[in-house]
Amino acid sequence: AQSVTQLDSQVPVFEEAPVELRCNYSSSVSVYLFWYVQYPNQGLQLLLKYLSGSTLVKGINGFEAEFNKSQTSFHLRKPSVHISDTAEYFCAVTLNYGGSQGNLIFGKGTKLSVKP
Amino acid sequence: GAGVSQSPRYKVTKRGQDVALRCDPISGHVSLYWYRQALGQGPEFLTYFNYEAQQDKSGLPNDRFSAERPEGSISTLTIQRTEQRDSAMYRCASSGRLAGVLETQYFGPGTRLLVL
Numbered sequence: 001a002q003s004v005t006q007l008d009s010q011v012p013v014f015e016e017a018p019v020e021l022r023c024n025y026s027s028s029v030s031v032y033l034f035w036y037v038q039y040p041n042q043g044l045q046l047l048l049k050y051l052s053g054s055t056l057v058k059g060i061n062g063f064e065a066e067f068n069k070s071q072t073s074f075h076l077r078k079p080s081v082h083i084s085d086t087a088e089y090f091c092a093v094t095l096n097y098g099g100s101q102g103n104l105i106f107g108k109g110t111k112l113s114v115k116p
Numbered sequence: 117g118a119g120v121s122q123s124p125r126y127k128v129t130k131r132g133q134d135v136a137l138r139c140d141p142i143s144g145h146v147s148l149y150w151y152r153q154a155l156g157q158g159p160e161f162l163t164y165f166n167y168e169a170q171q172d173k174s175g176l177p178n179d180r181f182s183a184e185r186p187e188g189s190i191s192t193l194t195i196q197r198t199e200q201r202d203s204a205m206y207r208c209a210s211s212g213r214l215a216g217v218l219e220t221q222y223f224g225p226g227t228r229l230l231v232l
Contacts (some may be wrong), residue, residue, distance in 0.1 A: 004158070006158075009156075036223075041225070042225060043119070043120065043207070043222075043223035043224050043225045043226060044159070044207070044209075044223040045223070046220050046221075046222075049220070090158050090159070092158070102147070102164075102211070102219065102221070103149060103161040103164055103172070103175075104149075104151075104159070104161065104221065105161070106151075106158030106159045106160070107158050108156065108157050108158045109157075109158050
Protein backbone atom coordinates (compact mmCIF):
# COMPACT_ATOMS: atom_id res chain seq x y z
CA ALA A 1 0.00 0.00 0.00
CA GLN A 2 1.04 3.54 -0.58
CA SER A 3 1.50 6.12 2.17
CA VAL A 4 2.69 9.68 2.59
CA THR A 5 4.44 11.05 5.65
CA GLN A 6 4.76 14.73 6.38
CA LEU A 7 7.24 14.88 9.18
CA ASP A 8 6.27 18.26 10.61
CA SER A 9 2.72 19.09 11.59
CA GLN A 10 3.57 22.75 12.20
CA VAL A 11 6.38 24.95 10.94
CA PRO A 12 6.74 28.49 12.30
CA VAL A 13 9.08 30.77 10.40
CA PHE A 14 9.85 34.46 10.19
CA GLU A 15 9.03 36.49 7.10
CA GLU A 16 11.76 36.46 4.42
CA ALA A 17 13.38 33.37 5.91
CA PRO A 18 13.77 30.18 3.84
CA VAL A 19 11.51 27.21 4.53
CA GLU A 20 11.49 23.50 3.77
CA LEU A 21 8.44 21.31 4.28
CA ARG A 22 9.32 17.65 4.31
CA CYS A 23 7.49 14.82 2.59
CA ASN A 24 8.38 11.15 2.32
CA TYR A 25 6.37 8.47 0.60
CA SER A 26 6.19 4.72 0.54
CA SER A 27 5.12 2.76 -2.51
CA SER A 28 5.90 -0.53 -4.19
CA VAL A 29 5.13 0.96 -7.58
CA SER A 30 6.08 4.17 -9.31
CA VAL A 31 4.14 7.25 -8.25
CA TYR A 32 3.46 10.79 -9.28
CA LEU A 33 3.89 13.45 -6.61
CA PHE A 34 2.02 16.61 -5.76
CA TRP A 35 1.95 19.48 -3.33
CA TYR A 36 -1.34 21.21 -2.58
CA VAL A 37 -1.93 24.33 -0.48
CA GLN A 38 -5.01 25.24 1.47
CA TYR A 39 -5.54 28.85 2.46
CA PRO A 40 -8.08 29.57 5.22
CA ASN A 41 -11.67 28.97 4.12
CA GLN A 42 -10.60 27.93 0.63
CA GLY A 43 -10.28 24.68 -1.26
CA LEU A 44 -7.08 22.83 -1.99
CA GLN A 45 -5.00 24.40 -4.74
CA LEU A 46 -2.26 22.67 -6.70
CA LEU A 47 1.18 24.16 -6.05
CA LEU A 48 3.26 21.85 -8.21
CA LYS A 49 3.56 18.30 -9.43
CA TYR A 50 6.22 15.84 -10.48
CA LEU A 51 5.31 13.48 -13.31
CA SER A 52 8.62 12.79 -15.04
CA GLY A 53 11.76 14.48 -16.31
CA SER A 54 13.73 16.98 -14.25
CA THR A 55 13.60 16.13 -10.59
CA LEU A 56 13.46 19.82 -9.64
CA VAL A 57 9.97 21.12 -10.12
CA LYS A 58 8.94 24.74 -9.92
CA GLY A 59 5.45 25.75 -8.93
CA ILE A 60 3.38 28.82 -8.24
CA ASN A 61 4.19 31.52 -5.71
CA GLY A 62 7.94 30.85 -5.83
CA PHE A 63 7.77 27.32 -4.44
CA GLU A 64 9.83 24.43 -5.75
CA ALA A 65 10.25 20.77 -4.84
CA GLU A 66 12.83 18.14 -5.58
CA PHE A 67 12.03 14.49 -6.21
CA ASN A 68 14.61 12.15 -4.69
CA LYS A 69 13.86 8.59 -5.68
CA SER A 70 16.57 6.98 -3.55
CA GLN A 71 15.30 8.73 -0.44
CA THR A 72 11.64 8.52 -1.51
CA SER A 73 11.25 12.19 -0.71
CA PHE A 74 9.61 15.22 -2.29
CA HIS A 75 10.44 18.16 -0.05
CA LEU A 76 8.94 21.58 -0.72
CA ARG A 77 11.10 24.68 -0.48
CA LYS A 78 10.88 28.44 -0.77
CA PRO A 79 13.94 30.70 -0.37
CA SER A 80 12.05 33.62 1.16
CA VAL A 81 8.54 33.35 2.58
CA HIS A 82 5.86 36.01 2.90
CA ILE A 83 3.08 36.48 5.39
CA SER A 84 0.68 35.45 2.64
CA ASP A 85 2.27 31.97 2.52
CA THR A 86 0.65 31.15 5.84
CA ALA A 87 -1.48 28.12 5.01
CA GLU A 88 -1.65 24.35 5.31
CA TYR A 89 0.38 22.35 2.82
CA PHE A 90 -0.39 18.79 1.75
CA CYS A 91 1.87 16.35 -0.03
CA ALA A 92 0.11 13.71 -2.12
CA VAL A 93 0.90 10.81 -4.43
CA THR A 94 -0.99 8.87 -7.03
CA LEU A 95 -0.03 5.62 -8.68
CA ASN A 96 1.84 5.77 -11.96
CA TYR A 97 0.50 2.95 -14.08
CA GLY A 98 -1.89 2.61 -16.97
CA GLY A 99 -4.90 1.54 -14.95
CA SER A 100 -4.51 4.18 -12.30
CA GLN A 101 -7.66 6.09 -11.61
CA GLY A 102 -5.78 9.09 -10.33
CA ASN A 103 -7.18 9.27 -6.83
CA LEU A 104 -4.78 11.05 -4.53
CA ILE A 105 -3.24 9.72 -1.32
CA PHE A 106 -2.49 12.60 1.01
CA GLY A 107 -0.21 13.21 3.96
CA LYS A 108 -1.59 14.72 7.14
CA GLY A 109 -0.52 18.23 6.21
CA THR A 110 1.94 20.81 7.51
CA LYS A 111 0.74 24.14 8.84
CA LEU A 112 3.12 26.89 7.84
CA SER A 113 2.92 29.98 9.99
CA VAL A 114 4.87 33.00 8.79
CA LYS A 115 5.50 35.63 11.45
CA PRO A 116 6.49 39.25 10.84
CA GLY B 117 -19.03 29.58 -12.00
CA ALA B 118 -15.37 29.17 -12.75
CA GLY B 119 -14.54 26.70 -10.00
CA VAL B 120 -15.90 23.69 -8.16
CA SER B 121 -18.69 24.62 -5.79
CA GLN B 122 -20.08 22.67 -2.87
CA SER B 123 -23.17 23.14 -0.77
CA PRO B 124 -23.91 23.58 1.95
CA ARG B 125 -20.64 24.95 3.25
CA TYR B 126 -21.58 24.00 6.80
CA LYS B 127 -24.05 21.41 7.99
CA VAL B 128 -25.01 20.65 11.56
CA THR B 129 -27.27 17.66 12.07
CA LYS B 130 -28.41 15.36 14.80
CA ARG B 131 -27.27 11.80 15.04
CA GLY B 132 -29.55 9.50 13.06
CA GLN B 133 -30.54 12.07 10.44
CA ASP B 134 -29.74 11.72 6.76
CA VAL B 135 -27.68 14.39 5.01
CA ALA B 136 -27.03 15.14 1.34
CA LEU B 137 -23.93 17.02 0.25
CA ARG B 138 -23.79 18.53 -3.19
CA CYS B 139 -20.89 19.09 -5.56
CA ASP B 140 -21.06 21.14 -8.74
CA PRO B 141 -17.90 20.50 -10.78
CA ILE B 142 -16.21 22.74 -13.29
CA SER B 143 -18.34 22.81 -16.41
CA GLY B 144 -17.36 20.08 -18.84
CA HIS B 145 -15.19 18.16 -16.42
CA VAL B 146 -15.61 14.44 -16.87
CA SER B 147 -14.17 13.06 -13.64
CA LEU B 148 -15.42 13.83 -10.16
CA TYR B 149 -13.90 12.69 -6.87
CA TRP B 150 -15.11 12.75 -3.27
CA TYR B 151 -12.71 12.88 -0.34
CA ARG B 152 -13.23 13.08 3.42
CA GLN B 153 -10.90 14.93 5.74
CA ALA B 154 -11.01 14.39 9.48
CA LEU B 155 -9.58 16.99 11.81
CA GLY B 156 -5.79 16.90 11.78
CA GLN B 157 -5.65 14.50 8.87
CA GLY B 158 -5.19 14.73 5.14
CA PRO B 159 -8.07 14.08 2.74
CA GLU B 160 -8.97 10.42 2.18
CA PHE B 161 -10.45 9.11 -1.04
CA LEU B 162 -14.08 8.00 -0.94
CA THR B 163 -15.29 7.46 -4.51
CA TYR B 164 -15.06 8.76 -8.04
CA PHE B 165 -17.07 9.05 -11.25
CA ASN B 166 -16.35 9.24 -14.92
CA TYR B 167 -19.38 10.95 -16.42
CA GLU B 168 -22.33 9.37 -14.61
CA ALA B 169 -20.63 6.04 -13.94
CA GLN B 170 -19.30 5.37 -10.49
CA GLN B 171 -15.94 3.77 -11.17
CA ASP B 172 -14.71 3.05 -7.69
CA LYS B 173 -16.44 3.23 -4.34
CA SER B 174 -13.86 1.32 -2.38
CA GLY B 175 -13.19 4.28 -0.10
CA LEU B 176 -16.76 4.58 1.16
CA PRO B 177 -16.52 3.54 4.84
CA ASN B 178 -19.78 1.57 5.03
CA ASP B 179 -23.16 1.15 3.36
CA ARG B 180 -24.58 4.28 4.99
CA PHE B 181 -22.56 6.26 2.47
CA SER B 182 -23.62 6.51 -1.16
CA ALA B 183 -22.97 8.82 -4.06
CA GLU B 184 -24.56 9.52 -7.40
CA ARG B 185 -24.00 11.65 -10.44
CA PRO B 186 -27.07 10.91 -12.57
CA GLU B 187 -26.45 13.32 -15.45
CA GLY B 188 -22.70 13.33 -15.39
CA SER B 189 -22.45 16.77 -13.84
CA ILE B 190 -23.66 17.54 -10.31
CA SER B 191 -22.96 14.87 -7.72
CA THR B 192 -24.58 14.16 -4.38
CA LEU B 193 -22.96 12.34 -1.49
CA THR B 194 -25.57 10.99 0.90
CA ILE B 195 -24.97 9.81 4.43
CA GLN B 196 -27.83 7.92 6.04
CA ARG B 197 -28.39 7.60 9.78
CA THR B 198 -25.48 9.89 10.56
CA GLU B 199 -23.17 9.13 13.45
CA GLN B 200 -20.83 11.43 15.36
CA ARG B 201 -17.81 9.77 13.74
CA ASP B 202 -19.08 11.05 10.37
CA SER B 203 -18.16 14.60 11.41
CA ALA B 204 -15.50 15.83 8.98
CA MET B 205 -14.82 18.07 6.00
CA TYR B 206 -16.13 16.53 2.80
CA ARG B 207 -14.24 17.63 -0.28
CA CYS B 208 -15.13 17.32 -3.94
CA ALA B 209 -12.72 17.61 -6.86
CA SER B 210 -13.14 17.48 -10.61
CA SER B 211 -10.74 16.95 -13.48
CA GLY B 212 -10.97 17.53 -17.19
CA ARG B 213 -10.88 14.26 -19.01
CA LEU B 214 -11.06 10.62 -18.13
CA ALA B 215 -9.51 9.91 -14.76
CA GLY B 216 -5.80 9.86 -15.20
CA VAL B 217 -2.82 11.03 -13.35
CA LEU B 218 -1.95 13.77 -15.80
CA GLU B 219 -5.16 15.60 -15.08
CA THR B 220 -5.04 18.15 -12.31
CA GLN B 221 -7.81 17.80 -9.77
CA TYR B 222 -9.53 21.07 -8.87
CA PHE B 223 -11.01 21.12 -5.41
CA GLY B 224 -14.07 22.84 -4.06
CA PRO B 225 -14.17 24.66 -0.70
CA GLY B 226 -15.61 21.64 1.10
CA THR B 227 -18.62 20.99 3.29
CA ARG B 228 -17.98 20.96 7.03
CA LEU B 229 -20.32 18.36 8.59
CA LEU B 230 -20.93 18.26 12.32
CA VAL B 231 -23.05 15.49 13.76
CA LEU B 232 -24.31 16.15 17.27
